[in-house]
Amino acid sequence: MTMNRIRSSxxxxxxxxxxxxxxxxxxNFSCGFISIVLCLNALFFSTRAQILEEQPSxxxxxxxQAAPLDPTLGAxxxxxxxxxxxxxxxxxxxxxxxxxxxxxxxxxxFGMVFDMLDGxxxxxxxxxxxxxxxxxxxxxxxxxxxxPAIIVNTISLAAMPASHAWWSQVITFGLIFAICAVLRLARxxxxxxxxxxxxxxxxxxxxxxxxxxxxxxxxxxxxxxxxAAASWLxxxxxxxxxxxxxxxxxxxxxxxxxxxxxxxxxxxVHVSNRYLSGKKSFTILVLAVLLLVLVWHEPRFMLFxxxxxxMLAGLVLWVRKRLWGAKPPADGAPLTRTASAPGIxxxxxxxxxxxxxxDVAGGSGxxxxxxxxxxxxxxxxxxxxxVPGSTGESKSxxxxxxxxxxxxxxxx
Numbered sequence: 001m002t003m004n005r006i007r008s009s010x011x012x013x014x015x016x017x018x019x020x021x022x023x024x025x026x027x028n029f030s031c032g033f034i035s036i037v038l039c040l041n042a043l044f045f046s047t048r049a050q051i052l053e054e055q056p057s058x059x060x061x062x063x064x065q066a067a068p069l070d071p072t073l074g075a076x077x078x079x080x081x082x083x084x085x086x087x088x089x090x091x092x093x094x095x096x097x098x099x100x101x102x103x104x105x106x107x108x109x110f111g112m113v114f115d116m117l118d119g120x121x122x123x124x125x126x127x128x129x130x131x132x133x134x135x136x137x138x139x140x141x142x143x144x145x146x147x148p149a150i151i152v153n154t155i156s157l158a159a160m161p162a163s164h165a166w167w168s169q170v171i172t173f174g175l176i177f178a179i180c181a182v183l184r185l186a187r188x189x190x191x192x193x194x195x196x197x198x199x200x201x202x203x204x205x206x207x208x209x210x211x212x213x214x215x216x217x218x219x220x221x222x223x224x225x226x227x228a229a230a231s232w233l234x235x236x237x238x239x240x241x242x243x244x245x246x247x248x249x250x251x252x253x254x255x256x257x258x259x260x261x262x263x264x265x266x267x268x269v270h271v272s273n274r275y276l277s278g279k280k281s282f283t284i285l286v287l288a289v290l291l292l293v294l295v296w297h298e299p300r301f302m303l304f305x306x307x308x309x310x311m312l313a314g315l316v317l318w319v320r321k322r323l324w325g326a327k328p329p330a331d332g333a334p335l336t337r338t339a340s341a342p343g344i345x346x347x348x349x350x351x352x353x354x355x356x357x358x359d360v361a362g363g364s365g366x367x368x369x370x371x372x373x374x375x376x377x378x379x380x381x382x383x384x385x386x387v388p389g390s391t392g393e394s395k396s397x398x399x400x401x402x403x404x405x406x407x408x409x410x411x412x
Contacts, residue, residue, distance in 0.1 A: 021125070046158035109210070133189060153170050156248040201267060202268070207258075269314070
């Protein structure tokens with residue numbers, strides 16, 4: 001009887017799903033699938049260009065190349081001639097391959113928009129369900145884990161068709177990135193109910209995909225500084241070859257950086273929840289508008305700066321906290337807890353004047369205000385004094401053990 005009741009409940013759960021959030025999640029998955037298909041088509045045209053270089057065909061004539069520009073031809077005829085140009089001339093095949101690689105990267109950013117909207121709309125509708133969570137994770141694995149790895153792999157194969165030893169290394173780098181994305185999303189599903197809503201533990205998978213894809217766009221763009229750097233690196237023994245091959249090798253190695261950061265515990269700010277949700281200052285609105293204008297004006301460069309700057313900023317703040325963060329207080333030192341941040345304890349100096357020191361338990365790195373220390377605690381305990389918050393209300397002093405004040409979890 002109990003099993004029949006469970007089965008009946010399961011059937012009712014899967015018969016009724018929230019349509020709009022699920023459609024947006026399916027749109028995210030579709031972007032990842034389209035990106036993979038575009039990469040395969042781009043690899044075909046790149047291979048076609050290499051075959052034409054080795055065996056020139058009659059299609060390289062000036063007549064075929066000028067046919068798509070002939071105004072006397074109809075639209076369908078020009079389209080057919082353009083396809084012939086892409087298949088039978090080296091410049092045409094290379095141009096088509098670059099075009100397809102470009103759009104394979106662009107649709108990843110469309111997937112990010114779908115991924116952001118499905119969660120926002122699901123929470124606004126009160127439609128957050130386990131089915132939606134699992135569907136979202138599967139879509140994220142495809143769009144932000146598998147698709148970027150395939151983009152870099154196909155670009156590397158197109159740039160170095162004869163380097164069989166490098167193929168295995170590129171596949172290994174891509175596999176590591178995809179596996180890290182799967183592990184990252186599995187861990188996120190477990191921690192999402194208890195984690196801080198304004199902080200990610202590890203680099204989020206959309207940001208990792210953005211770092212990789214924006215680097216691909218920069219490598220394909222017409223930037224003199226990128227070409228100059230690649231030309232300078234040609235002389236290195238492990239990056240030797242043509243400029244395109246150097247770029248492909250650097251992209252493959254770069255996969256490891258955001259991939260490993262996804263499974264790390266480095267804290268990264270949740271930009272949407274921290275800066276875009278709720279009422280914010282007018283300055284944030286102005287900065288957001290300026291950022292959008294810059295992205296619209298120079299999308300390749302600004303997307304690279306935004307995503308990789310976000311990754312670099314999280315790393316710098318984490319290293320700064322690890323190296324220069326305050327040390328926990330000595331045993332028996334009085335601790336002061338701020339009313340505005342209940343999880344922050346400030347150690348008093350214990351001097352004659354009774355002023356508070358600047359060491360923070362747990363290494364949060366915040367300095368305490370000068371306040372009278374609390375009553376002397378018994379041996380093995382620390383005196384904790386509550387500091388008034390921004391409203392001016394004072395709280396009573398209380399005693400807590402030093403081990404309990406520090407806590408065992410990660411402070412943010």
